[in-house]
Amino acid sequence: MASQSISHYRIIRKIGAGGMGEIYLAEDTHLGRKVALKLLPAEFTKDESRLHRFEQEARAASALNHPGILTVFEVGHSHNIHFIATEYIDGKTLRQYGAETTIDLNTALDISIQVASALSAAHQAGIAHRDIKPENIMLRDDGYVKVLDFGLAKLNEPKNRASSDPEAATLAKLNTEPGTVMGTVTYMSPEQARGLIVDGRSDIFSLGVVLYEMLARKTPFSGETPMDLIVSMMTKEPAPLAELSPGMPVEMERIVLKSLAKELDARYQTARELLADLKRLKQRLEVQAEIERSFPSGIAAQTTGDSPRPLPSIAVLPFTNMSADAENEYFCEGLAEELINALAKLDGLRVVARTSAFSFKGKDADIRTIGSKLNVTAVLEGSVRKAGDRLRITAQLINVGDGYHIWSERYDRQMKDIFDIQDEISLAITDVLKVKLLDAETVSLLRRRTDNAEAYQIYLLGRYHLNKHTEEGGRKAVEYFEQAIAIEPGYALAYSGLGDAYRRLWFFGFLPPDEAVPRWRAATETAIKLDPGLAAAHVSMGSMKSLHDWDWQAAEEELKLGIELNPQSPLAYETYGYALISTRRPDAAIEAFQRALEIDPLSLPLNMNLGFIFSYANRYDLAIEQGRRVIDLEPQFHGGYTVIGYALSGKEMYEEAQEYLKRSIALGGGAMALNVLTFTNGRLGKLADAEAGLAKLLEIKKQRYIPAYYIAALYSALDDTDKVFEWLEKAYEERNGFLTFIDCEHAFERFHSDPRYKDLLQRIGLPG
Secondary structure, three states: OOOOEEOOEEEEEEEEEEOOEEEEEEEEOOOOEEEEEEEOOHHHHHOHHHHHHHHHHHHHHHOOOOOOEOOEEEEEEEOOEEEEEEEOOOEEEHHHHHHHOOOOHHHHHHHHHHHHHHHHHHHHOOEEOOOOOHHHEEEEOOOOEEEOOOOOOEEOOOOOOOOOOHHHHHHOOOOOOOOOOOOOHHHOOHHHHOOOOOOHHHHHHHHHHHHHHHHHOOOOOOOOOHHHHHHHHHHOOOOOHHHHOOOOOHHHHHHHHHHOOOOHHHOOOOHHHHHHHHHHHHHHHHHHHHHHHHOOOOOOOOOOOOOOOOOOEEEEOOOEEOOOOHHHHHHHHHHHHHHHHHHOOOOOOEEOOHHHHHOOOOOOOOHHHHHHHHOOOEEEEEEEEEEOOEEEEEEEEEEOOOOOEEEEEEEEEEHHHHHHHHHHHHHHHHHHOOOOOOHHHHHHHOOOOOOOHHHHHHHHHHHHHHOOOOHHHHHHHHHHHHHHHHHOOOOHHHHHHHHHHHHHHHHOOOOOHHHHHHHHHHHHHHHHHHOOOOHHHHHHHHHHHHHOOOOHHHHHHHHHHHHHHOOOOHHHHHHHHHHHHHOOOHHHHHHHHHHHHHHOOOOHHHHHHHHHHHHHOOOHHHHHHHHHHHHHHOOOOHHHHHHHHHHHHHOOOHHHHHHHHHHHHHOOOHHHHHHHHHHHHHHOOOHHHHHHHHHHHHHHHHHOOOOHHHHHHHHHHOOOHHHHHHHHHHHHHHOOHHHHHHHHOHHHHHHOOOHHHHHHHHHHOOOO
């Protein structure tokens, strides 16, 4: 067909062919540019409905505006020849490129990032590709990657445009007719090969196959015939990448295996999620390479085996108060906490959370000891001298490997300059540690939530008292946050702090729900309205949706968004972990808590709560081990003893449990330890002691709010079934947060067969 014309396209030569038609290099005579012209096969033109559908979907693909997607110029026909005109790519397919060279990890990451980005854009527009394979991925000489041939694409318009995750909403609607198998067998997903309904997650599986092939030089599944290949895909796991490609990062292995998960729910749910993980890994590897070049003396701690060096990591210690006024302690802690929050936004830097970093306050610990316990490569410390409106702030960044200062600065400024000082310190740290900042990260790092220095100081006072984790601290925090809001009505952080204060006062029984929850809700909703990107507010809202509203889907959406907005928030992972254990996903809950502890390893409450999660998952030996770990961290903290006592009670080792519970109460363990101790008394037949414990709690309830859930648990120790359900019903009316863990509590196991119990679970929305 050389030199022939179709419409205003003059054909130059044939450049390809496939089941969806022949492809020619042609010249657009109107615009004087080269195009790729696909001529559709005759069988398409004879089936009007199929032709109409294909043209409709091709037009939809032409609306995609993404640098990684082949641009469709025109869909038309001339003299009964139907064609699609697209941009012409002068380059090589991934198949051709792979045959000519060995693809290294960085190149594979770069290619897969660009393909995942293109798929994310297509999925959000309602289009799944359904034929991702090396032949449909084109590499240009300038490094750009293009996804070709949406000829098998399936279009469905998203019906829920208001969803918080448009891509996820769209993917839920993408499908094809059951029983229709379309695509290339080697790269098909299990559901695609079986002719089941497919969505964009099928593309994710196909990209996982392509990525595995780039890294391993072979596909993950094989067979002599197409049917053998499908059986292999359905029944076998791919060989570990580490065996085929020594030195492969563990994170790369995890990403590929998650993409290749046979079960849809275990796979990445959106291409955007996959893209985020790929980008994080790529940046991590770039940072590691930069560190090796820039810090040969070892600021990045060495690791053993084939694992790559970790990201640069930092602990920000509370600044020392050098002022004459001891009350300025709040400002020193607040300054350090604000720096932690700012630096935690960066993907290329691991930042230890506040609780762990502040655990060394007043202990005069050696920098090397701090670095070892927190597993960081650098420590930031400093001091503050505040007199009236004048500030003198010093800051030093220290390499824990050799104890030498690698950066220091002194700032003599006025209070109104505090935000500039924070910005300068943050940028200096990223520069010294060679953390590469993307444009968006720079904006985020330097973003100010307020320019009002007075409101900011009062906000820091609120955080200072809230971090005491006491009733008095919570009530004072409310006062200070409200003062900050009065001065600066648009201060989203102050609203978020106010909501968090009411959340804690409610959950720990210091305020009744009808007083605390409406204020918690109003403050948190205002914070999100003022600043939709504020992670802490979304975490607080997710906590409300799970612990109080029992709207589990909304809770998960909010908590996942909180984690996405701030992947270094231990509170986000902890709160998500509680939602997961409530909805009977113990493995995921434990993983979430472990992620939180990676960020905040020395947090006593977090370590304690992981112990309770182990017990809720019926892994009592692990709970006991975790309790001992808490005691090792701080022997005078009641939490470790409560954890062990609770786990021993779950193992029906009641006498042993009592020793630990009594120790917990002596150290201030409070209502929960008393509750479990009373329960064990009942189980041991010490009914008088159990009744005395119940009477004591009921007497306290006359003076202050006590969650009805606690009282129901005590009646369970006395085997008073009717009283148990009477107080559980009161807990339901209170919408008590502890009620979400009821199916994990061994105190209520004997009531599981009671119809009232099953009815209660159903009303809470928990699986029976």
